[in-house]
Amino acid sequence: MNNTLINRDRLVRTFIDLAGISSPSFSEDRVFDYLSENLRQLGLSVTLQEYGQGKNLVAVLPATDPSFPPIMLSAHADTVGPCNDITIETDGVTIRSDGTTVLGGDDKTAIAEIIETLCVLIEEDLPHGRIEILVTSGEEVGLVGAKNLDMGLLSARHCLVLDAGGEVGTVVIGAPHQVSFEVDVRGKKAHAGIEPEKGINAIVVAAGIIQRFPVGRLDPRSVANYGWISGGGASNIVPDQITLRGEIRSHDAALLESHITRLREAAAAAGNDSGATVSVTITPEYSAFSISENDPLVAMVREACSQTGLPCTSVTGGGGSDANVLAAQGISCVNLACGMRMVHTNEEYVLVDDLVKAASLVTAIVSDKVRLLGNSLPPG
Template identity: 40%
Template sequence: MEMEHIRNTFLDLVQISSHSLHEGAVAAYCRARLEQLGFVVEEDDAGRQLGGETGNLIATLPGDPSKPCMMLAAHMDTVIPGEHVRPSVDEQGVVWSDGTTVLGADDKAGVTAILTAAAEMVNNHLPHGPLQVVFTIGEEIGLQGAKHLDRSKLKAEFGLSLDSGGALGTLVIAGPAQVKWEAIFTGKAAHAGVAPERGVSAIKMAAGGVARMPHGRVDAETTVNVGSFVGDGPTNIVPDRAQLVGEARSRSNEKLERVLADIEKAFEEAAHAAGGTVAFQATRMYDGFRFADGDPLRQRVEAALQKLGFTPAPVEGGGGSDANIYTSFGVPTMNIGIGYEDIHSVHEHIRLADIKSAAEVAVAFCTQD
């Protein structure tokens, strides 16, 4: 693998603006590169469903049918501010933006590593089974591209997602399920100056619910957060409506159900105490996963890391990624660290050497027996 090739590909990609649902130009770049290597590239209907410029790309390359089909996955979108990125490479081979935008290493470093790995396997005629590359849209807005992926096009038995921070060797062996919840508190309106005692403040009610509910890190596997508290209205009226929106995550389904019940109970107690009512609803956004020591995917990823001299460092994550969705679709997929740091900030950076190492791990993953 030539470092100059990796450098040029990565710098090309980060300079193509691709906020979520505006990934059309990056998708065209990736399609051209993959088709040059002999992949058959399909675009699914996710872009139309989500109102984006392009759908997800699913690229397939034939291989030895006696070997299992493997998937390499990354996402094409970046967070804001990610337009007009002006990258520079310092003397240590670390790539930065100019400080006014994110760099986009999350996850264009993963895209670069996959394009590099695919070229390495094709150009050097390395033995591999059937291979799929999946580049999604809308990952940064709730894994929307993966959720709308045409799963009928997935033929892989196992997947490797190159979309996590942490040093090479990091592998995410467990991740939480996420539930988004909403609570609507209803009180009674009244004139705030003439007869406030006749009113029931929905804002006060909701505040009491927040005070009673579990919040933050509940335990080692479970977190809860309130993301929005809205009780908009004029100051001379006791507000009769307030809305709370939040989330709960846990790597244990039992704990997740328990904490959601505790949240709902806290809200109902606060509403009852104030003389109002509350309507609570929860929506599961994605499932969690766990890969045990003897899991064949985990063994394969660890073997690929060890072949390149990296010591596997398993971690249990607290966030979600496309790997959650692929795994729930029946394609067990593990996310690995590829070295980017300070993501979602204007200080984001990555070493070109780490992109090269990630590409080498991807090749080892796809070519081992």
């Protein structure tokens, strides 16, 4: 496999087309229209699965060689903001926005690379197995599309999620569990100037919780954050209500549970000391995913990197992706870097060379190395 099969200009055009389509979470329809048209032209069957807030797109390219195992390629259609009226600038080496919006390389690099891979397979008549394309919506706001995915539309047991940062060749082989929490503090109002002793200051109680449960890096495998606080009224009123929101992530389920318990204990202690009523609501966001370095899927990616001339680096990530949700459904997943840089900022950019490298890697996998999976099934 060499990079010359990749049509660099076509790949750049596809990426710029996609990046130019504004697609905030749950407003991805124009991306799905673009994909439906292009994927059908390439001979794929396309299904749009609607759920409450959004849609998932599943497209299937039937196998030309049934000895290849099926493989799923996944990406997401939504981007973070600001993403209205995206103006794209390129000098042929770098692609970026005009600085007033994100570029949307997260995750449109992936979608463009998938389309280019399909174009190469078809025009070069390369043998391949069943290829399932999954493009989700609402990924950036809590992996919502993946969580609402109709798994019956898919049959592959292995998936390349294309949604990681880092140099192309980076393979994310694990990501943490995540829960979000909301702490509600109910104190008691009083006139701050006349009878403050009759009040229970919810801000002070919240401070007591924060002091008892400090966030940041909790242990080598876990982190937590307070991200939002709201409440109170006027400076002359003892405030009776505060809401505090945050999250805890851990690669270890037992550690996660112990930190949740510590948060609950901190809240209860601060409530007891003050007489305030404190409640903690924990919302699981997603489970961890973890795949062994020795798993056939990781070995396959390593082989494909080597064939494509890319250094292969496996890493454990700190954030969730659709891989967390798909892995929880029993699909064996890795998350591959696809060339997005400085994502979630207006300085975001993409190197054209990275698009070509990532498309070459995916092409090497689906047209050849996927056979290394043989009949292996994900563990469990």
